Amino acid sequence: MLMYMLRRLLQMLPVFFGATLLVYFLVFATPGDPIAALSGGKPMSPNVEAALRAQYNLDQPFWIQYGLYLKNLLTLDLGVSFSGQPVADELARAFPVTARLAVLALVFETVFGVLFGLIAGLRRGRFFDSSVLVLSLVVIAVPTFVLGFIFQYVFGVELGWARPTVGSGAPWGDLIMPGVVLGLVSFAYVLRLTRTSVAENMNADFVRTATAKGLSRSRVVRVHILRNSLIPVVTFLGADLGMLMGGAIVTEGVFNIPGVGSLLFDAILKGETPTVVAVVSVLVLVFVLANLLVDLLYALLDPRIRYA
Amino acid sequence: MPDTQHTTVPGASEAPSTPRTGKISKRRIEHFVAPLEETPLQAVDSVREDSEPLGFWAESWRNLRRQPLFIVSSVLIVLVILVAAFPQWFTSVDPRSCPLEFARMGPQPGHPLGFTYQGCDIFARVIYGAQSSVVVGLFTTIGVVLIGGVMGALAGYYGGWLDAVLARLGDIFFALPLILGAIVIMQLPAFRESRSVWTVVMTLVIFGWPQVARITRGAVIEARNADYVTAARSLGLSKFGALVRHVLPNSLAPVIVVASISLGTYIVAEATLSFLGIGLPASVVSWGNDISSAQISVRNDPHILFWPALALSITVLSFIMLGDALRDALDPKSRKA
């Protein structure tokens, strides 16, 4: 098991460099001239443009640019953004905020998704099952920006239960509502995954055996049905953590959260390579680690799964 | 009960060092045989022995077509596909004729659902929007399930270096922002001038497969150790044969669930891309386009958002129901003769 973890951690290295190269190339390949955009459409002398281009190594061919980036990376210098901010500082500001947001979303979708999914799966076809189906449909069909706007307007502005936007320092309390909005779509996935697995496992041999053994229903549900239903849910959640970290663009915009999603989005649109590469590289690490955790959880959930 | 149940290994669930028998002895056992209503004996007892045994897929099909869920969802899907294929059968109004003087008005004679922010007929746009939305949703889902399914199944089943390579590749693609990829893909010379639903489908498949791959991989890892796989292998079935015959069918449930929900999210994702100018051209009518354009009207004219969102919901609903029915039909454990 230790060897397995070590091997997985070592795999992070090629993944990390592969990702930086790929992302660097993608940003390089996006159309448009970032320097022309810096002028805001106003006149800018070609000499100033050239000076700016040199400042960000944009006058170099791709491999030199990437090489220079890697060289700096080895000294832990992530470069500077177009606003002159060190990218490392930007990351240090944005990641903790987004991490809190992602954790809240993850907790919300896990707790409610699994709970509702379990009940729906145990009582298939009943009223509760149908209600949560409708709920998931709403969540899927209504885009996040609309749901976010509605939450913000109803709970923030009209009822005043929560701040409509996140205050300075992005405290946990302010992030609850955005966390729920962010987790809604994944909640639908978790719910339906749990429901299906539960429904499937209710007919499984080991459940029948457990029932026959005389175990109480709640124990059968908790120990035998739920636990054996969690593998697809855990798989989904592992991948979702990364998505929540990097893909919260809309939610962060609606609730004015200075997080990774908006940082990444803006950097992509501006063609700010160092920021994009740094954010995506961190996200890749999050994905790799989350997936390692998921694989370890498999072994805990199902003793038949072994890693050499 | 301690909630450590989630995180400990069975057989060691209560106290790892204590033999299981000792633990059970502490318990007051109410009855040794479960009450009849908790024991689905009938299901086991009522096997008809006089009928010919059917193959797995044939039996699944027989199960499927008997389900009311399947019938309802099929009818709905056929209807949606009809609308998508022949929108002119359902409305004679031009969805792109948008007189601004009708902007945001409610229902009028001949215009049952009212008008959009730009004064287009909502009913006509919902009808005509089906085509690109259904194509994007359906074909992206198919592409993602094929690519993600194969990658995930191979990675999970064979493990080792194949798993390492495929799973880490998935990690990289997972972390790549869809928007960045879409901007790059959409301006490739091959697509710049000929953007269509297919370029959108391709983009979404490229960035969507890792999710299905991970789900499939997890399910396959779970299923590959099952007794029936070991049994089949010991009966001489090849390793690959066991994957196709036994592991895959038993891993499909979560894939179907994810696919049926994702179908809807892909339709919405198309809207996001189009909204950013990297999806469909503005002249193409789609639910996604209309839903994202309705953003501005949510507060004052929610009906503009409601109808395309309802159309999307119904489509997703029919595929979720189909997925449920499929899963039931494919699952040997839930079969009742």
Added chain:
Amino acid sequence: MHMKRLLQGVSVTAALALGLTACGGGDGDTAAAADGSYVVTAHNTEPQNGLIPTNTNEVGGGRVVDLLYTGLYSYAEDGSLQPELAESVESEDNITWTVKIKPGTTFSNGEEVTAQSFVDAWNYGADSDNAQKSQYFFETIKGYEESDANGADTLSGLTVVDDHTFTVELQGPESDFPMRLGYSAYMPLPTVAFEDMQAFGEAPVTNGPYTLAENGWQHNVQIELVPNEDYEGPREPANGGITFKIYDSFESAYADLQSGNLDVLGEMPPNALQNYQDDFPERNTSRAYAGNATMVIPGYLEEFQGEAGQLRRKAISMAIDRQQIIDQIFFGTKEVATEFTAPVIEGYNPDIPGSEVLEHNPEEAKKLWEQANEISPWPEGKVLKYTSNIDGAGNKEYITAIVNQLRSNLGIEAELDAVTTFKEMRDKVGQDALEGLSRAGWQGDYPSLYNFLGPLYATGASSNDGRYSNPEFDAKLLEGLEAGSVEEGAAIFNEAQEILFQDLPVVPLWYQAAQAAWSENVDDVVLGWDGKPLYHQITGK
């Protein structure tokens, strides 16, 4: 002082593109209002650069820089010049200007503001080695070529006479040169700035009505300004400070305004245009400002050249029902354009001959379009594209509406060609790669007709997106610049506009107006000539 283009990008790019340059202003007599201790919270976007005047070319930084620094002049509410540090700015030939500054004013570190503080700052800004984004503001000063092409450290046209006097020699006559001097690029800098400009931009030492609070700039969160005790001038703060809260979207700022977490929002999100007057009764205002929206028809497109091209340009202009779009899409918050500049500019004339081409007349439009087709047919199946980068600020909505009108009024296929990023849009423009119409708009950095004409339509001008060129027009512009007075100049510039109405290099659409709303905690919110709130005048209640 310049103008900048209203080509907004998505999200943050909007701030980049919308490089409105804030110019303060005020009537100078509000200092005593209330007890003056209320700290006002106001909406802003994250500045794209350090708070350095010559490197600030967008609205997020502009709002802050304008309050932090004081130059020779600032702009009053109506756009007129009000002296700040200038005692006099005079010239006999409109080429060499002598600038005298008030003695005894200081930066917040105690350093005196001298002629040298101005000259050093301008030299720094003009030197292309420093890559300052507002560098081109110095292009009319003698020696600019040296600073630009060879990175010379000083402008030969600037000479320090004594501590409080310096002279500026221009490349040619410019009668309204002082009008420029309220713009932020012309602010003075203390010597400490040149030691480490990057660090200075994060925590500048300034001489304006406000200074940056200690650790006042929390990136992407807020910027805290406190009143500068030592400031004396027309923009005396009437409040206890301004805290700019940073927002990525106007929608979220609006929600904060509704729930009392924000005091002042100077621009309404598109989805609130319909509601803001009801949401904030008695606490809102709207004001036309020096900005307009236009549609570029590039001169390099074959279909829009020659006689047929002229007819098509007119047809497109007449096919657009501007008033209907303003009513239905903007809920009446704009004003139909009647010429190429803006109504708040001195010399504005709504009745320039030829302006009837801006009136909605679908029958005539259709007729003109068909006439054009008789001369040279519109290519079979050609789609008329309307290129724009898109964001939430209502561009997509109005362009869709125009495209719909063109389709139904001209009987052609037309569509919005949405471009994702601002950089891509600028690339298309820069490489003459526009395939049809494109979105444009101008915001005057200083109130002058020339500013709305020269940089846009003069041959080879840097922001002449459509590559328009007409020697007759160029000559008129030059004539106007050399006129003895602003009035004389205005008459000539309006003659130049007659030529534009013949050629229609762009189709004017409407004039901009700014809407602001505020919370119950504040009062005296007034919008300036550039559509920005006059922050220093805002009082607590």
